[in-house]
Each structure stands twice: as structure tokens, then as C-alpha cells.
Amino acid sequence: MRTHEQRDLTTRLSFLAETPAPPAVLDPSAVIARGQARLRRRRHALVGVVAGSTAAVLAGVLLLRPSGGVPAPAAPAPPASSSPTAAPTAANGPLSTEVRFGWLPSWLAGPSSVGYANTDGRSVATASTRTAVLNAVPDLKLELLRDTEQTLAPGLHTVAAPKVSGRDALWLVTDESGSTTGLRWMTESGRWAQLRATLWLNAKVQDDLLRVAADARFGSSDVPFPVKPTGVPADLRLRTAEVHRPTRDSEPPWSAMLSYTVGDKWLSVTVQPDGFGRFVDGRPNGGTPQCRVEKGVQLCANGTAAGIPSVQAVGGLTGLLKQFDVPGADEASWPR
Template structure:
């Protein structure tokens, strides 16, 4: 997903965590209004996880993008079907994280109807979310999967939903998420090997095959806290800035950049966001009210932009304001192959 999606994700995350969104055009006000609506919809679609638990990390996004941006490279091919395997026991977390984003799970097997999936990771307020979206429409919809770890099995259901017994996943208890009106399943919850519960939601449901596929996806999920490859490394961010949200997304459409990322910080009720994407796709910045004009830096083909209501706090001013803050990030490059991390590097699909 792109930067917008990131915010979207953030928003989703924020939807996740509960927030509003925004983006761009030639008419600044029209651009911002249009962007916010898009971000809000994406956030809710892609994440909508922590809704109601915290304030949105990314309420708006200001996208001032040039027309006719470069095409996005085609995504990887889908993984060939494999035999159903149980969810592996959670692996221990690495001794130390080398990047700003770590994920507690990653997809293993994915169904053929999720062709050429773009995988994204996000953590907001300690809620870990993984998404996989295809650019190929199925039944007039864009298929996607959202995987998240729950805090408890009875965590709040969406309005109009209840649970029903589902076949065991790797020998452990599982429950369908069912809509009250139609009685049709829209998701799956199951207990993982660590004793925590996971939830999987799909946007496309076409009878028993999709249900079987969801059970197979769940059984193939790999758990374990591992670093997610990321385009930058924070080196000297002021200690009072607390990382609230971190995301990275691949595109869900050909008009998006090949990837986009965001880091959102909070301090004393104020916020500050750093957005990251390949250079040449316009300015991608958090568009929440009061965020001010973004300050940007380009290095190794990567554009970083920062803005937020915490731009004027003493610790940020001591390092040179937003420009000084951006200097506190090591840029690894626009090519994902340059992003060293212990995992989970997505398997070829």
C-alpha cells in the first residue's frame, strides 16, 4: 500500500486505534478533504483493529503528488498450494530489534484468489496487524486478508456479529465470526500455540471454499516476534518522543509507490509523524489539523517528511527542529533488498 495506505493503515490502525484520515490535489483544501476521506476508508478497510481503544495515530494525510507517477512493479506470484500444516509454536523474540517495526505473525500459505498479494505490517498501541491485498478484482471486490492478534478471545465483536463453533485449527479451538443478519461467516478466530487468540478477516466470501481456505491460511500462519525489514533506522530520536505507531505497506494498486512507511510519535498530548516513501511520488505527510507544513529530506532515493504538533517541543528544537529530527534516521535505500532485518522477510509468492 502506498503512503496514503499507510496512513490509511494508520488510520486503519487508527481505525485500529481510532482515528480520522486525509490526502491531496491541486486545490489544497480540496486535496486535503479528498485525502482524508480516502485515508479514513482505507484505514477502516485494511486495519480497523484497535477501534475505540485509542485516539487515531494518523488522522489525516496531505498528499501533494505529481500527475503521472512511475508505475509500480508487479507484485510477487502467489505461493503454490501446500499441504495443510499446523501453526508452528511461537518462536522466541530476538535478543534485540534492529529496526523500528516488529511483527508477531506473518502469512504462510495464501489462496489463489489472493493473486499477487501486497503484504503490509503495522503495530499501533501494541496491536500487531498483518494485511495482504491483491490488485486483481474478484466478484467486483478487491480480495484482502487482515490478520491480528487479540488481547483475549472475547475481544469486542463488530456490531451485528456473533461467534459460532469452527473446525479446530492445528488441534486448537476456533470460532467463526458470523453476521447476525445473514448467518454467514466473515472471519475466523483461533487459539495459537502460545495461548493467545488470533483473528483473520477476509473481504471476499464465496461459500465453503473460502471457509476452507481461511482455515488453511490460519493453520499456515507463522508466529514469533521478528523485525520487519524497514527503509530507515532511528538513531537519535529524542527520548521523550514515544513511538505510537509503525507501519509499512506495499501497493494495492498500480498507481501507488512500490512501498510506503510511517512512524508516529506522541508526547504530552502532542504528536509528530515521519513518513517515508520512494522519492518522486509527491509529498506524503500526516495531514491532521495543526500539523503545520511538512519538512522533507531526500537521501538514497528515499523521501522522509516530518510534521506534527510536537515540532516545537524543547527536545526537538535542541536537535534543530524537524530538519534535525530527520537527520536522526539512517536511510538504507529505496530498494527493499537493502533493508537488513532479522525477519519476517516475506516469502516469495
């Protein structure tokens, strides 16, 4: 028996929606150190053991390609660098996005996949490939910033970049090393969009980012999702919805999470195909998870809100999991 890839959705959520991507430099030891630190954080999420290869999660957001036989998702990255990414189609589900990739560069093709997250209305799309360079997984993070201010994460400054679609653009540069880590540009709506890259290989990547930015698509649309809430208690506020794909063949072809809050308490429902271990939110004090398997899909729920009256009224965590329709593990079955 070998331990399944250990992942922590909470860490990925924080990386996707609340903090900037790490600075990208060409120092192999620094890249490896970042990957090892993320792996240690992710080791709290897995509570089951399955037969599968042990694989270290390296740097970057894990939005990975489906393994063999899984149909292409509704919003995949292109199979070749010259093909645009299909826009998500209306799913009437819990996840919507304001950002989508169009063109993606060759270093994210063969294969690459696109995942989405939305936290409190902040949309993020990430494209990643399982091809490792300097022990890290190259990926791009695209987001539409909430306001028009040019706020920056500590340790970054901006320098002028070529205009994107005729509008102002800025390179994001690290204060310490002077390495370019991303691109920020003004969109037609008057809000800033931002691209961050985990690796910078050469000057060609700058040209690639300018082209990715020019072809990025903005506008609200639903993302097909593996479950649909039907009777979740009204006082549970949906704060985060995300769907990911893995970077290695030992990973499930996809995973997803819905995170709810009520007051200072939280409750998460994690979803993935059955047979890849017990996958739960790894935040502290989450309590004992309860799981359900239907149509080849495993749903697990845990969190500090498990004991609130409204959750107990539907039968606790076990009853809560019955409040989700499950179309199936095949992404082609998801509402679209």
C-alpha cells in the same frame, strides 16, 4: 499532470490496528460505498502533485506489490498459492511483528504482498492483491489479539467452526446479514488470533481461511524497514510503525510510517521512494510538513509535537529528519 493516488496513513493505521475490518457481504453497492467512503477519508493525506495515473483506492488495506524491477521484500506473500511466505529476518529496526502468514490462497496470489503494522504492541499482518472483485480489493487481515477474552466488535457474533490445529475456533458472523466475515481461533500461547476477509465469494473461502489459520506463524521477529532511527529525542514514544505496499502500478512500491507521541501531542515520519508526490500524515492540525530526500527516499515529518523543546533542540523537523539512517529505496538494501 495527474493527481497521485491519495492515501491517508492515519486511516490505514486505524483500520489495521484499532478497528475490525468492515463486514464482507456480496452486495456490490455496499462494497462500492465502503470503498468510496475510504477514498474520501484518504484525500487529506496528499499535499503534492506528480505525474502518474489517478487511481481510486477501493476497499481493503493497501498492502501492495512492488512494481516492476523492485526486488522481493524480506517478508513477501508467496508468488504461488502453494509456497509459504518467508519469515521477516532480523532488522534491528523499529518494526517487529508477532504474526506472519504461511500459506496464502490462490485468490491472493498473482501478485499479492504482505505488509505489517504494530501499534502499542498489537501486531497486524495484511495480505492484499490488486485484482479487483466487485470493485473491491480482496485482502486478509491477520492479528494476534491482546488477551484471551472473546470480545467482539458491535454487529458481530460467533458460531462454531472446525478446530484449527486441534484448538477451538469460531466463525465471525454479521448480525444483520448472517454473512461470515472471518475466523477466530485459540493459539498455542492461549491468546486468540483472528483473520478478517474483505470479500466472501463462496464456501471455498472458508476452507481457505482454515488452511491460512493452520499455517499462520506466531513469535516475535523484526521486519526490515526503510529507515533506522538514530537520534530521535527520548521523550518521543514510538507508538506505531507500519510498512505497506500499494495495490496499483501507479503507487510507489512501498510506503512506511513511524508515529510518535509525547503527552497529548503526536509527530509522524512518513517514508516512501522519491518521485511519487509529497506524502505526509493527514491528521488535523499537523502543521506544515518538512521533507528530506536521500538515496532516492523521501522522508517527511509533521505533527503537533513539532514545537516541543526536545524536537527544537535537534533543529526542529528539519533536524529531526537527519536523525534517521537511510539505506536506500531498494528493499534489498534494508538491514536484514
